[in-house]
Amino acid sequence: MKAIIQRVTKATVTVGEEQISSIGRGLCVLLGISVEDTQRDADYIVRKILNLRLFEDANGRAWSKSVMDQDFEVLCVSQFTLQCILKGNKPDFHSAMPAELAQPFYNSILENMRSAYKPELIKDGQFGAYMQVHIQNDGPVTIEITSPSGPTDPKQLSKQEKQQQRKEKTRSKGPSESSRDKGAQRYRQDPNASSGAEGDVSSEREP
């Protein structure tokens, strides 16, 4: 799972002529879910979005406060194009989780973010729609984070997270635990999985 986090003065989403979402100061997050992502990836990303210190404190000391510390808002928008493999100059999105699986998973991620913070401060786009996302990047400050089980820069992990990863690696060496299996397992365990995921895959893939 990959997230592009932009610190914003404000951000809005419009679909056609209609503004469907809007935040003031906070973070605009573009979220790309891969076919291999599980709940663990989602938990990591949610934790980082809410706790990353991207704001200054009252004395102007940079990189001191998180979005939660400041009571700022989060606008999260699903962005399958982040799961992109370049074939020469043509982007290929087969590693993105298909929309019918990604939509309930994405919704559950938003719910987890709301539970971990304040529901009214977490805003959403419109999954699968053709949107204009107006981002006023403040600084600019942009951070890319990738969850540990994706293709990860190991330098991004804290010592504790590395240990955790090693443990889980050791544990998951059973024969049936291919990453594809884990993805399917996650989906089967997802309480939202059977609720309507009516996203039109082809249009979501070709905005």
Add this chain to the structure above:
Amino acid sequence: MKAIIQRVTKATVTVGEEQISSIGRGLCVLLGISVEDTQRDADYIVRKILNLRLFEDANGRAWSKSVMDQDFEVLCVSQFTLQCILKGNKPDFHSAMPAELAQPFYNSILENMRSAYKPELIKDGQFGAYMQVHIQNDGPVTIEITSPSGPTDPKQLSKQEKQQQRKEKTRSKGPSESSRDKGAQRYRQDPNASSGAEGDVSSEREP
């Protein structure tokens, strides 16, 4: 070197009350240079920005046309925060190239992009300044690219690029060719290197 490429309907940069830059349809690129980046990384990133097929053709076929095919514009903004290592929840930017080296390098990258395309269609921010970057992300469509010598997802490389990389790896195994050395070499060969790089490092690091 890392670039976050957002397809935009329009994008502008303001510093204080003044709008210093503006494009219509095209790409807004946030560019993060690492201490280890060389001319090769820059060449790769410039090539990808200009040639990635992120636009539809006249018949509405998605992922068909590049920014150059369409005569669209590019707004490029330096973004050292993309070279971020997380220490827990605190971002650390020691892997970003220091501003006094990054500024001439960044300027040369912009020049190369202008030479490879049309100079009047490549716009810039203001290096090291505290900016508001207004991005109207169209879709949204966001692609992250990392140059081959950085921490790379090997799936992002075409077969040809992989072969090229293997060749260069073999060639560069001389004892003096640590990546730091290569960075210094690049800088010494850079005709802009001795021209004033007056960026205030500390403020660039703490926007």
